[in-house]
Amino acid sequence: MCGICGYYSKKQEEKRELLKKMGKAIEHRGPNDVGYFFEGGLGLCHRRLSILDLSERGHQPMETLERYVIVFNGEIYNYIELRIELEENGYVFHTGTDTEIIPAAFDLWGESCVNHFNGMWAFCLWDKQKKTLFCARDRFGVKPxxxxxDENRFVFASEIKAILCDDTINRVANEPIIYDYLTQGLVEHTDETFFKDIFKLPPGCFMTIDSQMDIEIKQYYDVQFSNLTKGRLEQKDIEEFKELFTDSVNVRLRADVPIGSCLSGGLDSSSIVCCMDELLQKEEKNTEQHTFSFCTEDKRIDERRYMEAVTKQxxxxxxxxxxxxxxxxxxxxELIYYQDxxxxxxxxxxxYCVYRAARQSGITxxxxxxxxxxxxxGYRKSRVYYVKKLLNxxxxxxxxxxxxxxISQVKSSMFLKNDILKLKKILSKGDSGSTEGYLKKDFCEKESGYDYSRKEDFQHNDVYVVSLPALLRYADRNSMAFSVESRLPFLDYRLVxxxxxLPLEKKIHGGWSKYIMRKSLKMPExxxxxxxxxxxxxPEDIWLKKERNSFREIFKAEEIRxxxxxxxxxxxQEWDKILDENNASGLFRYICLELWMREFQVRAE
Structure with missing residues (x-):
């Protein structure tokens, strides 16, 4: 995993100093090496975090086949299998990296090369002959x-802060996105960003840019979920799920550096730790797996007994x-700076704390x-959707x-309250925990808000709109802030x-979420x-209450952006009331927005 950035100028302007600034801004993504490529109005930069083939042969930008130059961020997990297939088609390789696979695959299969990859990626490929850029992002948007x-230039990067190194780019707030954030808590629901003039390539898409700055974006992948509700779970389903999951974990163990796992004590992380342990024991490597867990003394969310059940086994x-x-x-x-x-x-x-601890322990x-x-x-709201669908x-x-x-699964008043809030959110537009009443009236009247309930398929919404995109952004920035690569076995496209x-009944059964997973995978009972x-x-509510006065001072400054x-x-005036009514998450969004605007010197239009 690495950091990439670059520019393409229609006026053939060479901007060496700009590119160096951009590369410096994302140095944390790749502290092991830096490389540049310049040709006419094109500049490419790569910051390397060495994971596979730690030698100098993995240096980027990588020039291959006397035609292509690539900067690549991510991992192609099936690169070994692809290499064999490409060699059978006459291609010769000079490194042990997965990077070198991509230009050869593009040369053989063209734009459809991305359909052959299993992994996470964001890359930019320069075709010297056609003078075009081919940029692509993985199926689910794991890599940014x-x-x-504009009509004269194209600037790209793994992180927004690198793009902002270009002083000619306006740091203007994107008002519709801010409205959706403050009222509904949405952050990654469109291809727009919080910056008005900066966009992201959507998941499962690629783009081509020619010398005239003509851009074309195409979607190559969009997973479709079954509309079936009922269907009994069979043994063959259990076996196939287990086989796919185990292989997904196994290919993600390919690395030339130490590997560990996050462990929260829930089903997902526990199943990964147990599967990884079993694979390592089968290989007889006698390798001890490092696990990293965020813990708290707050009894409402203290999961240490579950974490310890996994580590003891x-x-x-x-x-x-x-x-x-x-x-x-x-x-x-600092966290806001890294998140962008x-x-x-x-x-x-x-x-953020977990990934920092991993780096301090020497885990990459x-x-x-x-x-x-x-x-x-797996979400509680999913069960509500399921019941609604059954009734329909x-x-x-x-x-x-x-x-x-x-209902029988709700143990505490804290989670019962959360369920009620989620139910309100599903049955009506908007976030039931919204603090919309503290927005300026003219701002509210101008914005209509994003209707994320317009698509009936709630699973598709979770993957591409409401939930997963935000989680992926958070994980990428937090991990790369400390030069750590995050790998996600559940997002292997074969498993997805x-x-x-599968029909919903195989995922939700008797009130149990992730039903097939519980039946298939090894973990403590x-x-x-x-x-x-x-x-x-x-313990967000407790934290904000304890620091209520210091956070309140933020909005007493001479200038409020x-x-x-x-x-x-x-x-x-109603600061204490908001906290006393346990709407800490709504208040935090106001705090975070103001600090973000200060950190990046963002102005309202």
Missing amino acids: FYYCM TNTIPHQIFSSETDMKKELR EPFSSTGMYAS VLLDGQGADEILC EKHYLKAFREFCGS EFCAS VIKNRKDKIGFAT SAKFVDVDKLL
Whole structure:
């Protein structure tokens, strides 16, 4: 995993100093090496984090076949198999990297080469003959690709902060995105960003740019979920799920550096740790797996007994990370800097601490569980959608049983409240935890808000709109802030497509979410039988209450950059009321927005 950036000028302008600044801005993504390529009005930069073939042969930008130059961020997990296939077609390779596979695949298969890749990627390929750029992003958008362009130039990078090194690019707030963020908590639901003039290449898409700055974006992949509701889980389903998952973990162990795992104590991370342990033992490497967990003394979200159940059953070296509201407040601006854009909760800080601990322990690659909730209906709201769908199809008895099963799983008032909030959100447009009342009236009247419920397929929405895109951005920035690569077994496209083909009943059964996963994978029984869901959570409400005065001071400054959107006087007047009503997440978004605008010197239009 690395960082890439570059520019393409219609006027054939060479901008060496700009490119060096851009590369420096994302040095944290690749501290092991830096490389540049210039040709006419084109400049490409690569920051390398060495994972495969640690020799100098992996240097980028990589020139191959006397025609192509590539900068590549990510991993092609099936590069060994692809290399064999390409060699059979006459291609000769000079490195042990997966990077060299891409230009050869493009030369043989053209744009459809991306359909042959299994992995995560964002790359830019320069064709010297045609004078065109071919840029592509993986199927689910694990790896980022941002760009800004006009009639004379195209600028791209792995992170927005690199693009902002170009002083001619306006740092103007994107008002519709800010409205959706403050009212609904949405952050990655379109191809726009919080910066008005900066966009992202959507997941499962590629783009071509020619010398006249004509751009064409095509979608090459879009997973479709089954519309079937009922279908009994069979043994063959269990066996296929287990086989696909195990192989997904196995190919993600390909690296020439130490690998560990995130461990929250939930189903997803626990299944990865157990599977990885089993694979390592089969290979007789006698390798101890490092696990990293964010922990808290807050009994509502303390998962240490589940984490310890996993580490006791496996050959692991556990690392438990604790933090406090003081630490979070102290490092919030730094976290915002690495994230590039606002985020929805202090939960991002937990992930940030975990990846920092991994780097401090000498671990360069971490396996993580993002994607499981989206493809296996792991969210509590998924069960509500399922019951609603059963009722619409007149399966009344089944709907009643599922409803009773779901209710029986709610153990604490904290989670019951969350379920009620999610149900309100599903049955009405908007976020039931919204603090919309603290926005300026003229701002609200101008914006209509994103209707994420317009698509009936809630699973597709979770994968491409509401949930997964945000999680992937958070994980990428947090991991790369400390030069750590995050790998996600649940987003192997083969596993995703298999899960997408299943009727809902095989994922939700008797009120149990991720039903097929519980039946298929090895993990301690105490985790397999868990009925709650927490994840890398922080005691956000307690943290904000303890730091209520210091955070309030943010909005007492002489200049409030978000004042065009926020009714600052009313917000300050009712600050304590918001916290006392347990709407910490809504208030945090206002805090995060203001600090983001200050950090990146963003102005309202």
